[in-house]
Amino acid sequence: MISEKENIGYKVDTLRIVVRDLNEAMAFYQQGIGIAVMSFDEELGWADLDMGEGITTRHEWDYPFSGEFRTRVGRFLGISLAVEDLQSTYEKLSARGVIFVKVPQRHASGTLVAHLQDPSGNVLTFIERSGL
Numbered sequence: 001m002i003s004e005k006e007n008i009g010y011k012v013d014t015l016r017i018v019v020r021d022l023n024e025a026m027a028f029y030q031q032g033i034g035i036a037v038m039s040f041d042e043e044l045g046w047a048d049l050d051m052g053e054g055i056t057t058r059h060e061w062d063y064p065f066s067g068e069f070r071t072r073v074g075r076f077l078g079i080s081l082a083v084e085d086l087q088s089t090y091e092k093l094s095a096r097g098v099i100f101v102k103v104p105q106r107h108a109s110g111t112l113v114a115h116l117q118d119p120s121g122n123v124l125t126f127i128e129r130s131g132l
Helices: 022-032 086-095
Strands: 014-019 037-041 046-050 056-061 076-082 099-106 112-117 123-128
Touching (some): 014 076, 022 056, 086 099, 099 123
Parallel strands (some): 076 123
Antiparallel strands (some): 099 112
8 A cells, every 4th residue: 555655646637538520529518518628729639628627628639640549539438527417407508409328317326427429429427416
């Protein structure tokens, strides 16, 4: 076991998401689900979104990269975004045209969970924990 003195103190900084079309993805994340774009470089093929608390998602366009990189588009990301009221969030985002592949459902743990899909097919999870 590592002692507190030996702990390096890691902190999540950037989560990377590969997309088919960077402009389409930025429109979805900014206008569709309301996440602020911090920086955008179409020439280099990436954009950073502000997830709060010092965490960034970097969206990378698959075109300049190898075929192996393209296999990372359109998958379950394993990223969960916490919200205070998931049913309200679901209704607002659905009205904006956001596609949910799983509507809000109560998980065995008591957490309310829903999954949505971005235009590249990447699946994000939205959660509402009691007492959030």
